[in-house]
Structures are given as C-alpha cells and as structure tokens.
Amino acid sequence: xxxxxxxxxxxxxxxxxxxxxxxxxxxxxxxxxxxxxxxxxxxxxxxxxxxxxxxxxxxxxxxxxxxxxxxxxxxxxxxxxxxxxxxxxxxxxxxxxxxxxxxxxxxxxxxxxxxxxxxxxxxxxxxxxxxxxxxxxxxxxxxxxxxxxxxxxxxxxxxxxxxxxxxxxxxxxxxxxxxxxxxxxxxxxxxxxxxxxxxxxxxxxxxxxxxxxxxxxxxxxxxxxxxxxxxxxxxxxxxxxxxxxxxxxx
Amino acid sequence: xxxxxxxxxxxxxxxxxxxxxxxxxxxxxxxxxxxxxxxxxxxxxxxxxxxxxxxxxxxxxxxxxxxxxxxxxxxxxxxxxxxxxxxxxxxxxxxxxxxxxxxxxxxxxxxxxxxxxxxxxxxxxxxxxxxxxxxxxxxxxxxxxxxxxxxxxxxxxxxxxxxxxxxxxxxxxxxxxxxxxxxxxxxxxxxxxxxxxxxxxxxxxxxxxxxxxxxxxxxxxxxxxxxxxxxxxxxxxxxxxxxxxxxxxxxxxxxxxxxxxxxxxxxxxxxxxxxxxxxxx
Numbered sequence: 001x002x003x004x005x006x007x008x009x010x011x012x013x014x015x016x017x018x019x020x021x022x023x024x025x026x027x028x029x030x031x032x033x034x035x036x037x038x039x040x041x042x043x044x045x046x047x048x049x050x051x052x053x054x055x056x057x058x059x060x061x062x063x064x065x066x067x068x069x070x071x072x073x074x075x076x077x078x079x080x081x082x083x084x085x086x087x088x089x090x091x092x093x094x095x096x097x098x099x100x101x102x103x104x105x106x107x108x109x110x111x112x113x114x115x116x117x118x119x120x121x122x123x124x125x126x127x128x129x130x131x132x133x134x135x136x137x138x139x140x141x142x143x144x145x146x147x148x149x150x151x152x153x154x155x156x157x158x159x160x161x162x163x164x165x166x167x168x169x170x171x172x173x174x175x176x177x178x179x180x181x182x183x184x185x186x187x188x189x190x191x192x193x194x195x196x197x198x199x200x201x202x203x204x205x206x207x208x209x210x211x212x213x214x215x216x217x218x219x220x221x222x223x224x225x226x227x228x229x230x231x232x233x234x235x236x237x238x239x240x241x242x243x244x245x246x247x248x249x250x
Numbered sequence: 251x252x253x254x255x256x257x258x259x260x261x262x263x264x265x266x267x268x269x270x271x272x273x274x275x276x277x278x279x280x281x282x283x284x285x286x287x288x289x290x291x292x293x294x295x296x297x298x299x300x301x302x303x304x305x306x307x308x309x310x311x312x313x314x315x316x317x318x319x320x321x322x323x324x325x326x327x328x329x330x331x332x333x334x335x336x337x338x339x340x341x342x343x344x345x346x347x348x349x350x351x352x353x354x355x356x357x358x359x360x361x362x363x364x365x366x367x368x369x370x371x372x373x374x375x376x377x378x379x380x381x382x383x384x385x386x387x388x389x390x391x392x393x394x395x396x397x398x399x400x401x402x403x404x405x406x407x408x409x410x411x412x413x414x415x416x417x418x419x420x421x422x423x424x425x426x427x428x429x430x431x432x433x434x435x436x437x438x439x440x441x442x443x444x445x446x447x448x449x450x451x452x453x454x455x456x457x458x459x460x461x462x463x464x465x466x467x468x469x470x471x472x473x474x475x476x477x478x479x480x481x482x483x484x485x486x487x488x489x490x491x492x493x494x495x496x497x498x499x500x501x502x503x504x505x506x507x508x509x510x511x512x513x514x515x516x517x518x519x520x521x522x523x524x525x526x527x528x529x530x531x
Binding site: 044045046145146175176177178179180181183184202203204205206208209228229231232241242243245246247248249250 | 289290291402403432433434435436437440459460461462463465466499500501503504505506507508509510511512514515
C-alpha cells in the first residue's frame with residue numbers, strides 16, 4: 001500500500017544561509033507497508049521518526065526520493081480518496097482545539113465528506129466505538145483526562161473511514177495502565193475496520209504487542225527490518241541494544 | 251532508626267476547599283528504596299512537594315514529617331533551606347527544563363555545589379567531574395562546557411543525578427526520572443540508581459507510574475489513588491498478591507503490556523491479551 005523509496009530530508013541549520021550547512025535527518029529511507037499490515041517504527045528521540053511521518057502525510061516534501069500510496073503520489077492519492085489517511089499525535093492537548101467541544105472536534109474532519117445533518121448520529125456511534133460515554137459530548141478538552149482525550153483523537157481519526165492511520169507516539173505520554181487499554185482499542189479497531197497502521201514509538205513492548213513488523217530507525221537510516229516474532233534473532237547492533245534494554249514486569 | 255517518617259500528611263486547596271492528599275502515612279528506612287506508584291493526577295508529585303514545603307501558597311499542608319526522628323518545623327524557611335539539597339535532594343522528571351538554558355552545565359553544577367557545600371569554585375568543579383565519572387559520563391570535561399540543548403535527555407538526567415549525588419544527601423527524591431526517556435536511556439538511568447543504592451547509603455523515594463522500573467528498584471511500595479494511599483507494604487508482596495482492586499488493575503495492565511514482548515523473547519506463540527478492567531478508571 002505505502003511505498004517509501006530512497007527518501008532524503010535535511011533542514012537548514014539555524015542561522016545559516018547557504019545550502020551547504022544542512023542537517024540531514026533522513027538519509028536514504030526505503031520500506032513498504034502492505035494493505036492490512038501494522039508496522040512499528042522505532043528509534044530514539046531525534047532519529048527522524050516524526051519527520052518521516054510528516055513526509056508521508058505530505059505536510060512536507062522530501063528532498064529526494066518518492067513516497068507513494070497504492071502506486072500514486074500522496075497529493076494525488078489524497079485528492080482521490082479524501083479522508084482515507086489519518087493521524088494521531090503524541091501531544092493530545094495541543095492537537096485538539098481548546099475552544100471546541102468533544103462533539104465539534106469529532107465532527108470537524110467529517111465535514112470533508114459529509115454534510116452536517118448526517119454527522120450527529122455518527123458522533124455518538126464513534127464515542128461508543130472508542131468506549132467513551134456520550135455524556136462527554138459537550139465537554140471541553142481540558143475537562144477530560146489524558147486517556148479520554150487520546151480516545152477522542154482516535155475517534156476523530158477514524159471518523160472519516162480511513163484505511164491508513166499513522167500513530168505518531170500516540171500512547172507515549174499516557175500512563176502505563178492507560179497505554180494497555182489504548183493498545184487494546186487499537187487492536188480491536190484494526191480488526192473491525194480493516195485498518196493499516198504505521199505505529200511510531202520508542203517503546204518496544206508496545207510495538208511487540210500491536211505490530212507485525214518492526215523498523216529500527218537510527219541516525220536517519222533504517223538499520224533493521226524484521227518480523228516482531230523474530231525480535232530475539234536480530235543481528236543488528238542497535239536493535240540488539242534496544243531489545244536488551246527493555247525493562248519488563250513479571 | 252527510621253530516616254524519614256511522614257504522619258497523616260494532608261493537603262487542602264484553600265481556594266475551593268478541595269482535598270488533594272488524604273492523610274498519608276509512610277516511612278523510609280536508611281539505604282532502602284520506597285516507590286510511590288499511581289496514575290497521573292493521583293497526587294504522587296504533590297506528596298514530594300509537600301514534603302519539601304514547595305507547595306503553592308494557596309495550598310494548606312497538614313501533618314508532620316520527621317527527619318532523623320526530629321520534626322521538620324513548618325513556616326521556617328531558613329531551617330527548610332538547610333534541609334533541601336543537603337539532607338533531601340530532588341530529581342525532576344523533565345531534565346530539559348530543569349536546567350537553565352542560558353548557562354553551561356558546568357556553571358550550574360558549580361553553583362549548586364558552592365551554595366550547598368560552601369566550597370571553592372575549583373573544588374566544586376573537580377567534585378562535579380568526579381561525580382559525573384561515577385555516573386558513567388566519561389568525557390565529563392567536555393560535557394561541562396555544553397549548554398543543556400546540546401545534550402540528550404538521558405545525558406541531562408544523568409547530570410542531574412550526578413549533582414544530587416555529589417551533595418551526598420540522606421534522601422534522594424526522584425520524581426518520574428525515567429518517564430521522558432527512550433528505552434536505552436531509561437535503562438541507563440535505572441542502572442545508575444542501582445549503582446547509587448549499592449555504593450552509597452542514600453535512601454531513595456522513587457516516584458513512577460511504570461511498575462517495571464519500580465520492580466527493579468524498590469523494596470517497598472506505596473500505591474496511590476486520588477490522593478489517598480490504597481496499599482502500602484513490601485514490593486514483592488504487593489506485586490505477587492495485590493490486596494486492593496486498584497493495585498491489581500495496575501499490575502494486570504502492566505503485565506498485559508510486557509507479555510507479548512516476553513513471549514517473543516521466549517520464542518513462544520504470541521496470543522492477544524485483552525484487558526477489561528474499565529470499572530477501575
């Protein structure tokens with residue numbers, strides 16, 4: 001479904017005018033996501049995970065290389081399939097307009113496809129879908145807990161019936177206990193709605209519980225790509241270090 | 251003798267009469283680690299702020315805190331200033347904002363050590379470098395010349411622990427020191443705490459919502475929910491046989507997160523684990 005080929009991205013260093021002084025974030029990224037797959041992208045902070053997700057959403061253009069969805073470039077694909085790519089960000093407080101109620105926040109993306117009359121019933125269905133009571137509809141973002149607000153963000157992301165969702169550190173800033181619940185929700189949604197996920201994270205345990213495949217991003221390059229079930233067999237130095245530094249609970 | 255004893259610690263918001271902490275009682279033995287666990291908003295950070303008398307003026311703190319068997323007086327800023335830093339030091343969650351971005355790490359280390367230990371700048375610098383070496387920062391001479399934005403979160407966190415360690419406090423309060431870090435840095439920081447426990451007699455009050463980290467470090471655990479203590483006791487006992495429903499819920503959800511990974515590591519088939527404990531939220 002998604003095909004990323006040889007993508008480069010660099011930003012100018014602060015305070016420099018000339019092209020020479022650029023800071024390379026991604027250098028030669030290539031990978032593929034098949035329909036219905038869930039791929040985990042893992043790397044430390046500053047390794048270029050979020051840059052890659054912005055490139056895939058066409059919020060920025062790569063310096064070199066191509067990104068295609070079902071064989072077409074992203075802007076063309078987005079025009080043909082409105083609302084079929086969604087994203088959930090890490091920082092739930094800043095990704096919801098504080099002046100919107102929960103209802104308005106969920107309706108907003110739906111207006112791309114449908115008229116306002118149809119949306120009202122769907123909003124309650126969506127809230128139900130993410131296991132939130134409908135009495136929250138008229139609340140404002142600051143009146144919800146982190147886990148609840150992240151559920152609203154997920155409800156909003158699935159409101160346009162997307163096929164592809166990017167989860168950019170979507171659970172990283174939640175409590176561990178809430179993380180487990182959101183992971184369960186994501187698993188359920190994936191099975192029910194036939195979604196394809198790109199799950200960006202820095203926690204291998206979350207990736208292991210949700211994804212089929214893992215990509216290790218290190219210093220702008222994909223260091224290793226393997227099936228989650230083969231995590232223990234990795235030969236790559238960086239991947240090995242990550243796998244061995246996970247603190248489990250038993 | 252008990253190092254720190256907290257009796258009936260309550261915090262009330264005077265603006266609306268809301269009670270934030272409901273009569274917490276716990277104690278900390280020398281050379282041990284007590285972990286306070288709970289979800290965000292349960293009052294974990296408020297507990298340490300109240301201990302150090304760093305609460306906002308509109309919050310009323312009640313109850314008594316005994317250090318070395320002597321009660322810490324209230325409304326006595328000078329006395330409290332002597333305790334903070336030297337006797338009880340604190341490590342904050344967000345290392346990026348805990349340092350002043352306008353000064354080098356070296357300057358901030360010197361400043362802290364000079365004020366707390368009344369030593370010369372030169373001695374403070376030497377001591378800072380030594381402490382950083384102990385923390386596993388081997389190019390400390392270069393690191394002290396850097397500004398906070400030039401270092402990674404994990405590195406800053408280690409610098410902060412190094413400063414706290416150099417002062418050699420009786421008690422170190424660590425407020426979610428690993429939450430903002432990625433797996434590799436998290437592991438490093440946890441190992442530093444283990445080292446600290448082994449090499450010095452410093453008692454640690456460790457605050458976290460990650461039971462995995464707590465399990466590695468703590469001997470005793472205090473579980474908090476909505477400002478009250480729901481369970482308090484031996485760490486193994488609590489994790490193996492949780493008595494309270496809320497504790498059981500925390501343990502179960504953490505298990506659910508770890509299980510798939512552990513199974514892969516043991517090369518077994520992965521089965522989907524589902525948590526349905528919504529009534530506890």
